[in-house]
Amino acid sequence: MEKQQAVRNVIAVSLRDKTALHANYMPFIRGGGLYAITDQEFKLGDTVILSVKIEALSKKFAIPGKVVWMSPRQSQGQGVGVQFTGRTKDNVRRTLETILGDLAQKPSIYHTY
Known part of the structure; x- marks a missing residue:
């Protein structure tokens, strides 16, 4: 039963490029966050793992987080907005913001949330 719970809390996020990352990045969440389109049911505060793939950049991340x-x-x-948590949260946020460059702090006109 515990293994099923762990698998249930993994959310796959496939982003085709930097524009898609920008549309899903949530800079207003303290420490950084991503929006994940999903029909899985979650509650606020649920612990999840975002399995993020940015296709155009051949980048993959496993990001621990909390549904906020x-x-x-x-x-x-x-879907759900997920705040980055864990030891790697600052590195993940910096990496994503480096990929986004100046877009990191600008709202996307294509936002998905």
Whole structure:
């Protein structure tokens, strides 16, 4: 039963390029965060692992996090906002912000959340 719980809390996020990363990056979350489109059910505070792949850059990340934002179940782009947690959170945030460059602190006109 515990293994099922662990698998359930992994959210796969596949982003095709920097524009998609920008649309999902949540700079207003303390320490950084990403929005993940998913139909999995979560509660605020749930611990998750984001398995993030940025296809155009051939980058992969496993990011521990906590659910801090939820879109309504019936909305288009239903999903959760995940705050980065754990020992690697600062490195992950810096890496993603380096990839984004000046876009890191600008709202995306294509945001998914």
